[in-house]
Amino acid sequence: MTAKPHIVGISGSLRKGSLNTMLLLNAKGFLPEHYTFTLADISQLPHYNQDLEAELPASVLQLVELCKSADGFLISSPEYNWSIPGVLKNALDWLSRQAVGTPLASKPAAIMGGTPGGFGTSRGQLHLREQMFALNLDAVGRPEVLVPQLHTKFDEAGQFSDEMGRKLLQQLVDNFVQKVERNVQA
Numbered sequence: 001m002t003a004k005p006h007i008v009g010i011s012g013s014l015r016k017g018s019l020n021t022m023l024l025l026n027a028k029g030f031l032p033e034h035y036t037f038t039l040a041d042i043s044q045l046p047h048y049n050q051d052l053e054a055e056l057p058a059s060v061l062q063l064v065e066l067c068k069s070a071d072g073f074l075i076s077s078p079e080y081n082w083s084i085p086g087v088l089k090n091a092l093d094w095l096s097r098q099a100v101g102t103p104l105a106s107k108p109a110a111i112m113g114g115t116p117g118g119f120g121t122s123r124g125q126l127h128l129r130e131q132m133f134a135l136n137l138d139a140v141g142r143p144e145v146l147v148p149q150l151h152t153k154f155d156e157a158g159q160f161s162d163e164m165g166r167k168l169l170q171q172l173v174d175n176f177v178q179k180v181e182r183n184v185q186a
Contacts, residue, residue: 005180007031008070009039012077012088012113019150020113023169024076026160027112030173037074040066042091053099060094067095067103072180073137074173077113079124084131092131102135108179110140110172114150121146138183140175143168 009028011021021039028037044059046052052060067073077084095104111128113121125146132139145168147153153162160166 004034004036005071005184006036006038006069007072007074007180008066009037009074009076010042010088010091011039012075012085014043014087018078019116019154020076020078022154022158023112023114023145023147023150023160024074025158027074027076027110027169027173030170032177035177038066038070040091042087045087045091045094048090048093053097056100060100063091063094064100064103068101070103070107071184072108072176073104073110074176075109075111075128077111077121077124077128079113079115079119079121082123083127084124088128089131092135096135105136106183107137108140108176108183109137110176112145112147112169112172114147114153116149116151118148119146120148120150138179140172140179142175143171145169145172 009024011018011024013020040063046057077088109132111125113125115121129139147165153160153165155161
């Protein structure tokens with residue numbers, strides 16, 4: 001059993017000042033104090049190419065080692081064209097490969113996301129849930145945190161200020177922590 005459960009956060013947005021990264025960092029605040037949290041950097045990953053598996057790029061190896069150390073994953077992503085961003089799909093493709101030991105398999109994961117539009121990330125999260133199933137991640141089913149008009153839901157200090165959204169985020173993290181605790185005690 002891990003003395004301090006380690007959670008890895010993955011943002012599907014590379015943008016400086018990303019709202020989804022801010023949402024992810026706000027979710028981190030709902031983790032128990034004894035948990036550790038590391039935000040993964042997926043910005044330097046090359047496009048997945050099986051030819052690169054013979055000599056894995058350093059950025060891939062760093063992400064793999066980080067994910068191997070994780071007891072669970074928090075993922076926040078915007079929705080692009082009714083799906084997840086290519087950078088997130090690319091990271092998941094790298095992490096799915098036998099060549100890297102499938103470091104996500106059987107680990108708990110919770111997803112969230114928001115957009116400036118009116119529908120949140122409902123379609124993108126459907127695709128992400130399909131990916132999680134393929135990767136054998138232990139996904140938290142409820143509540144769904146799909147925040148519309150995310151750009152209006154942070155105060156000047158970057159704190160998620162939507163009251164209902166905060167309650168849902170707290171419930172999501174609480175359900176996630178229950179899965180992590182069961183997993184680390186097994």
